[in-house]
Amino acid sequence: MRTVLVTGGHGALARSVCACLNSLGGYRVVVSTRTGGDDGVVELDVCDPVQFATRLEQFSPQIVLHLAATFTDDFAQAYSVNVDSTRHLLEAVEKLGSPVRVILAGSAAEYGIVRPEENPVSEARVLNPVSVYGLTKAWQTQLAYLYAARGVDVIVARIFNLEGSGLSERLFAGRILRQIEGILQGQRSTIEVGSLGATRDYLKLDEAAEQIAAVLACGRAGEVYHIASGKPVTMRALLERNLDEHGIDVGMVREASNLSNKVGYDVPAIYADVTKTTTLLESWRALGKA
Numbered sequence: 561m562r563t564v565l566v567t568g569g570h571g572a573l574a575r576s577v578c579a580c581l582n583s584l585g586g587y588r589v590v591v592s593t594r595t596g597g598d599d600g601v602v603e604l605d606v607c608d609p610v611q612f613a614t615r616l617e618q619f620s621p622q623i624v625l626h627l628a629a630t631f632t633d634d635f636a637q638a639y640s641v642n643v644d645s646t647r648h649l650l651e652a653v654e655k656l657g658s659p660v661r662v663i664l665a666g667s668a669a670e671y672g673i674v675r676p677e678e679n680p681v682s683e684a685r686v687l688n689p690v691s692v693y694g695l696t697k698a699w700q701t702q703l704a705y706l707y708a709a710r711g712v713d714v715i716v717a718r719i720f721n722l723e724g725s726g727l728s729e730r731l732f733a734g735r736i737l738r739q740i741e742g743i744l745q746g747q748r749s750t751i752e753v754g755s756l757g758a759t760r761d762y763l764k765l766d767e768a769a770e771q772i773a774a775v776l777a778c779g780r781a782g783e784v785y786h787i788a789s790g791k792p793v794t795m796r797a798l799l800e801r802n803l804d805e806h807g808i809d810v811g812m813v814r815e816a817s818n819l820s821n822k823v824g825y826d827v828p829a830i831y832a833d834v835t836k837t838t839t840l841l842e843s844w845r846a847l848g849k850a
Contacts, residue, residue: 565592567592567604568665572724572725572727573719576765577773578591608648612645613652620658626665632693642696667697668832669693669694672825679829680832683785701716720830725737732760732798736751743808758828760831761792761831762791763787778844
């Protein structure tokens with residue numbers, strides 16, 4: 561039985577990954593959040609290095625799945641949560657001296673400017689972030705490389721776009737689902753969105769959880785793996801699919817650039833090369849999802 565300590569446990573992805581690991585068996589999943597909870601959720605402020613070290617000693621995990629993150633545009637907060645917390649974790653693991661595998665949740669935002677003809681992007685592509693979030697996630701990846709070179713078993717699971725219930729409203733998929741719920745409940749009469757022309761790579765939460773489980777079990781230390789579908793889809797097509805699934809007419813959509821919550825440069829098209837991840841998944845499944 562391998563113990564997995566999961567940070568950011570209240571997030572939609574964390575819930576999906578925890579459900580996946582529990583269904584597989586062979587894992588003892590310890591879920592943590594900043595405030596803890598009465599349902600067995602452990603309190604862990606990832607910005608507190610003492611708490612990180614204490615929880616590692618308390619639970620002796622063989623694996624740490626670091627999913628805690630913030631999408632804020634506030635630089636100080638983003639740096640504290642996305643970068644410093646990773647440093648605290650990797651320092652604590654290094655000091656332990658016992659084998660602990662660390663999986664860091666990266667982001668496609670690390671790539672930044674990508675021209676349409678440069679797709680699909682590979683994990684080896686040079687990072688060129690154009691947002692605070694992307695920048696801090698890129699620094700997180702650099703920390704992974706640094707500590708991997710020092711012998712820490714750390715892997716980056718670089719996540720593209722997720723689709724499913726419970727996602728943050730700062731994400732397009734989460735925002736439109738919340739508005740769809742409002743329509744169905746009679747609380748609103750329109751779906752308001754920014755420009756729908758961009759092309760992205762979307763993956764269902766349960767599929768992302770399975771890919772992360774494969775990375776956790778079979779990934780190689782010091783490597784980056786895409787958590788993605790590898791299939792380009794326009795934001796318009798994604799929205800229309802969601803509307804159709806809920807029986808909502810597309811005529812209820814109001815599209816205007818000033819309705820977007822996107823700050824700064826908006827990448828016109830980005831989707832992943834999933835060759836490495838597909839190969840890993842096949843190996844993991846062949847081993848019986850061990």
